[in-house]
Amino acid sequence: MNTREVQAALVALGYSLVVDGVMGPRTKTAVQAFQRGRGLATDGIVGPLTIAALQETEAAKSGAGQPLAGVLPADWMPAARMNRVIVHWTAGVHRASGLDRTHYHILIEGDGHLVRGSSSIALNDAGGAKKGYAAQTLNCNTGSIGVSLCCMAGATESPFNAGSAPMTRVQWEALPAVLADLCRRYSISVTPQTVLSHAEVQSTLGIAQRGKWDISRLAFDPSVVGAKASGDLFRAATAKLL
Ligand SMILES: [Zn+2]
Secondary structure (H helix, E strand, C coil): CCHHHHHHHHHHCCCCCCCCCCCCHHHHHHHHHHHHHCCCCCCCCCCHHHHHHHHHHHHHHCCCCCCCCCCCCHHHCCCCCCCEEEEEECCECCCCCHHHHHHCCEEECCCCCEEECCCCHHHHCCCCCCCCCCCCCCCCCCCEEEEEECCECCCECCCCECCCCCCCHHHHHHHHHHHHHHHHHCCCCCCCCCEEEHHHHHHHHCCCCCCCCCCCECCCCCCCECHHHHHHHHHHHHHHHC
């Protein structure tokens, strides 16, 4: 890869720089950020390991006939090393509150509108969560992206009652495209360990969650019962988009 190709690859990944074939300070900073995100030595030198990582990311992005869902703006997905996406509901109303925005990276409102959380995804980097990270999942925030459906205020698990702001079909159906964007951007594969709901964290990852049941019910479809049943639905829908 020559400098121009390296710059073009970095731009495609969302870094802000000019493709001019000159290894200037902005390009070097972007190279270092990319290296940091991939767990490489952050020397800003485009050596064989960095080139391999860039080519791997490019190949993943341009895979045969991949449709680009593209619902999330590129600047919502800064360079970071992320291992998984955890899906929640806010247990609030259909609109994202300021408090909701501190807990999750991306929120899906009742009408399907997407809202960016107030913490950058990069603060939950797999290399170590940084001050101000989005605290969404007990003892499982490092390397985790938090996506939350704004709904289920006052809901109860047993007997099931969806409360005053039941999950809407529209927001549920907006979820797979969001997950697909994140999986593509951060090279996360769709498995039960890497794309899962909060309700699956304890059973799948073995990290206790004090009875969290988001998401184990779909208010608009009573035939779906349980965390695995719900998670399998959004995983299958996401995989179809990749
Ligand atoms: Zn949760």
